[in-house]
Amino acid sequence: MSRIHDMGGRFGDGFVAPDFGKEPVFKTEWHGRVLGLTVASGFLGQWTLDEGRHLRECLSPVDYSSFSYYEKWLAGLADMLVAKGIVTRDELKTLSPVEPPKDLRERRLRPENVFSALSKGGSTERDAGPQPAFSVGQDVVTRNAANLTIDGGHTRLPAYASGKKGTIFALHGNHVFPDANAHQAGEAPEPLYTVAFHAETLWQHPENPEDVIMLDLWQSYLLPAS
Amino acid sequence: MPHDTSEQHHPHSLLPSDPALRVKALETLLVKKGLIDPKSIDEIINTYENKIGPQNGARVIANAWVDANFRDALLKDATASLASLGLSGRQGEHIVAVENTKATHNMVVCTLCSCYPWPLLGIPPSWYKSDAYRARAVREPRKVLSEFGVHLPEEMNVRVWDSTAEIRYLVIPERPENTAGWSEEELIKIVSRDSMIGTALVVVPT
Structure with a gap:
């Protein structure tokens, strides 16, 4: 069973509302503040990208569906700060720092470092990890879309592509494994592939059976096709 | 890290309900704690509005x-x-x-x-x-x-x-x-x- 964020293929969402490039980058001032606050807090170095994603996914389905995009970010950030002990529930309630701040101040992102920090990013490719078990052109089958060690844990195998047959399209080297990294179980890098799925293998009534959906999937999501 | 806290309310529900006030509250708290420089947030916004x-x-x-x-x-x-x-x-x-x-x-x-x-x-x-x-x-x-x-x-x-x-x-x-x-x-x-x-x-x- 997956969580509310895993919505690929879902029915009932209605039309997409294109903006044709007209929408401002941040529609209101607070959208920009949420993005900035989240990015700047990330530079405190107390959680990984995968942990951050997972906490947003753990919003209750009601909140996830009713919150706007930046409300999800804001809720995810507040929950993460508490989970990591950086702020307490009491501080969120009273909005005054009742406990002495942890010694993180020297990690605070400085304005003069913003552009270089954003330009640097953080590669997820690693030298360590197993050799590739599959080669380009080989048929594979995906396993169940679930975190294998933690119930309700993070995974990047979407439910719609669970238990489906596809073909290895590309190999991208070894990358940090989100299912482990989101739960402080180490980076556990493993080979990452692009896998091609024909629309007819994914959908009961594909628009065009020959259309292809490409997913980036880690080696342990895949089994050899029999 | 506990990943399901719904039984005892997610911490984010402790913040004000209006989103603009909610982010203001969290930013103020983090600034007071010395963990965030508000000018860095300005600069991140400026970067994505004007540079990238x-x-x-x-x-x-x-x-x-x-x-x-x-x-x-x-x-x-x-x-x-x-x-x-x-x-x-x-x-x-x-x-x-x-x-x-x-x-x-x-x-x-x-x-x-x-x-x-x-x-x-x-x-x-x-x-x-x-x-x-x-x-x-x-x-x-x-x-x-x-x-x-x-x-x-x-x-x-x-x-x-x-x-x-x-x-x-x-x-x-x-x-x-x-x-x-x-x-x-x-x-x-x-x-x-x-x-x-x-x-x-x-x-x-x-």
Whole structure:
């Protein structure tokens, strides 16, 4: 069973509302503040990208569906700060720092470092990890879309592509494994592939059976096709 | 880390209910604790409003259209060729470029969240982050495209790239036929953000 964020293929969402490039980058001032606050807090170095994603996914389905995009970010950030002990529930309630701040101040992102920090990013490719078990052109089958060690844990195998047959399209080297990294179980890098799925293998009534959906999937999501 | 706290209310529910006040409250608290410099937030906003946006991607596309060697390098190893132009960084650490042709149309989505090539296109627009786009782009891409005014012939193959890992995808749209002899600067102006996501074609304005 997956969580509310895993919505690929879902029915009932209605039309997409294109903006044709007209929408401002941040529609209101607070959208920009949420993005900035989240990015700047990330530079405190107390959680990984995968942990951050997972906490947003753990919003209750009601909140996830009713919150706007930046409300999800804001809720995810507040929950993460508490989970990591950086702020307490009491501080969120009273909005005054009742406990002495942890010694993180020297990690605070400085304005003069913003552009270089954003330009640097953080590669997820690693030298360590197993050799590739599959080669380009080989048929594979995906396993169940679930975190294998933690119930309700993070995974990047979407439910719609669970238990489906596809073909290895590309190999991208070894990358940090989100299912482990989101739960402080180490980076556990493993080979990452692009896998091609024909629309007819994914959908009961594909628009065009020959259309292809490409997913980036880690080696342990895949089994050899029999 | 506990990942389900719903039984005892998520901590975020302790903040004010109005989102603008909620972010103000959290920012104030973190500033008081010495963990956030509000000027850094200003600078992050300024960076994505003014320095990093679809104009970066448009330069890459126009360059690929006029320089076959650059196009080949981009298709072979986009991460390396973009890094040589200073176009790398957060949410663009690993880039793959995919090319639209007469036979194949590419479009990009992230069904699980809203992964997007920030260094090339900036912050994603609302529709890219919407439930409707995330849910439907993989199941009925042609119908979604028609909502953008793009109607593909049935014989054209559609490839949808679901950004499930840290690879970010850049669509190289087809260069319009009536742009022979155009300068790179002129070409940059007609490359829309949506054409690099694959929800628009590049057309010459009439």
